[in-house]
Amino acid sequence: MKKNLQKGQTYTLQVDKTRHNSIIKNHTATHLLHKALKEVLGSQSNQAGSLVAPDYLRFDFSHFGQITAEELQEMEKIVNEKIWQALPVTTIETDIDTAKEMGAMALFGEKYGHDVRVVNIADWSIELCGGNHVKNTEDIGIFKITSESGIGAGVRRIEAVTSKNAYQQSVQQEDKLRQVAELFKLPKTDNVVDKAKQLQQELEQALKENEQLSNRIANQQAENVFQEVNYVNNISYVSAQVDVKDMNHLRQLADQWKQQKISDVLVLATENNGKANLLAAVTSEKNKEGIKAGDLIQAIAPKVGGGGGGRPDLAQAGGKKPEGIPQALNEVRQWLEG
Structure with a gap:
C-alpha cells in the first residue's frame, strides 16, 4: 500500500501480472530446489526459511558442514531437468491426514489445521503450501543458483534466479568472459581457462625467481653488514x-x-x-x-x-x-x- 485508503472512496484493485508471474516461477522453483536439495544432501536437510521475490528466490535450510561446488551443481542440474521435463503442477485441498498419506512435506514447527492445500509436481515434489504456482514446470524456463553461504550454526542459504533474470545473469557472465578474453588477446572465450592456467604458471615462476633474487640480495647485504x-x-x-x-x-x-x-x-x-x-x-x-x-x-x-x-x-x-x-x-x- 503506497497510500492510506479513504473511507467512502471506491478503488479498483489490479494485479501486476508481470510481477506476479515472476513470483510464481520463483515459488515453484523453490519447491523443486527443496526436493533436489534433499536428494543431494539427504532427508535430514530441512527448510529453515525462504523468500520468494520477483527478481530472485532465497532458500534457507539446515545442514552441518560445507556445501561443495559439485553438490550445488548437482542440485541446479536436477531442478533444470525437472523444468525441461515439463511436469504438471497441480493443487488440491484435502484434510491433513490424507495429505500425509500422499507423502506431502510439511514445514517443521508449522501448525496446520484440519484442511490443507497440497502442491503436487508430478508426484516428485509434494508439499503443503497455500501459495500460487505455475501450471507446468516448463513455464519457469531456466534455474540458476547465484550464491550459497552459511548464515548461522547449522543453517545455510541458497539464492537463485529463474526465467528472464537467469538469462540476464548468463548474458552478464558471458560479457565478463568476453572482456577477459579481450584482455588475454584471445579470439574466442573457449581458450580463457587454458590461458589463465598458463599465466598462473608464469606468475608462480616469476614470484619464485623474485624470491630467489631477494634472497641473493639479502645474502650479499649480509656479507657487507656482518x-x-x-x-x-x-x-x-x-x-x-x-x-x-x-x-x-x-x-x-x-x-x-x-x-x-x-x-x-x-x-x-x-x-x-x-x-x-x-x-x-x-x-x-x-x-x-x-x-x-x-x-x-x-x-x-x-x-x-x-x-x-x-x-x-x-x-x-x-x-x-x-x-x-x-x-x-x-x-x-x-x-x-x-
Missing part, C-alpha cells in the same frame, strides 16, 4: 639498516648471523611501504648475563613510533616512523652501555 662489528662493555654487536622486502628476510639474516656466530648482539632495520621493521637477536651466552632481545627491542622501538617484543634470543617491532630508524640504531649502543 663485517662491521662494533664493541661496547666487552659486548660485540652489529646494528644496520638493510634493504630487504619484509620481516621474513630480516629473520633469514638473523639465522645467518647465528650460524656464523658474528657477534653477541644483532639489530637490523628495514623500511617498506612507509613503515619500519626492527629485529633484535642476542646469543644464549649473553642471555645468561641478562641481555635480552625483548628488552632491547622495547627500548629502541619508540624511535620509529611503534612497539614490539619477543623472546630473550629474538624479538621484533614495527613502527609508522621509518625516518626514526637511524635514531633507533644509535640507541643500541647507549642501551648496551647501560
Whole structure:
C-alpha cells in the first residue's frame, strides 16, 4: 500500500501480472530446489526459511558442514531437468491426514489445521503450501543458483534466479568472459581457462625467481653488514639498516648471523611501504648475563613510533616512523652501555 485508503472512496484493485508471474516461477522453483536439495544432501536437510521475490528466490535450510561446488551443481542440474521435463503442477485441498498419506512435506514447527492445500509436481515434489504456482514446470524456463553461504550454526542459504533474470545473469557472465578474453588477446572465450592456467604458471615462476633474487640480495647485504662489528662493555654487536622486502628476510639474516656466530648482539632495520621493521637477536651466552632481545627491542622501538617484543634470543617491532630508524640504531649502543 503506497497510500492510506479513504473511507467512502471506491478503488479498483489490479494485479501486476508481470510481477506476479515472476513470483510464481520463483515459488515453484523453490519447491523443486527443496526436493533436489534433499536428494543431494539427504532427508535430514530441512527448510529453515525462504523468500520468494520477483527478481530472485532465497532458500534457507539446515545442514552441518560445507556445501561443495559439485553438490550445488548437482542440485541446479536436477531442478533444470525437472523444468525441461515439463511436469504438471497441480493443487488440491484435502484434510491433513490424507495429505500425509500422499507423502506431502510439511514445514517443521508449522501448525496446520484440519484442511490443507497440497502442491503436487508430478508426484516428485509434494508439499503443503497455500501459495500460487505455475501450471507446468516448463513455464519457469531456466534455474540458476547465484550464491550459497552459511548464515548461522547449522543453517545455510541458497539464492537463485529463474526465467528472464537467469538469462540476464548468463548474458552478464558471458560479457565478463568476453572482456577477459579481450584482455588475454584471445579470439574466442573457449581458450580463457587454458590461458589463465598458463599465466598462473608464469606468475608462480616469476614470484619464485623474485624470491630467489631477494634472497641473493639479502645474502650479499649480509656479507657487507656482518663485517662491521662494533664493541661496547666487552659486548660485540652489529646494528644496520638493510634493504630487504619484509620481516621474513630480516629473520633469514638473523639465522645467518647465528650460524656464523658474528657477534653477541644483532639489530637490523628495514623500511617498506612507509613503515619500519626492527629485529633484535642476542646469543644464549649473553642471555645468561641478562641481555635480552625483548628488552632491547622495547627500548629502541619508540624511535620509529611503534612497539614490539619477543623472546630473550629474538624479538621484533614495527613502527609508522621509518625516518626514526637511524635514531633507533644509535640507541643500541647507549642501551648496551647501560
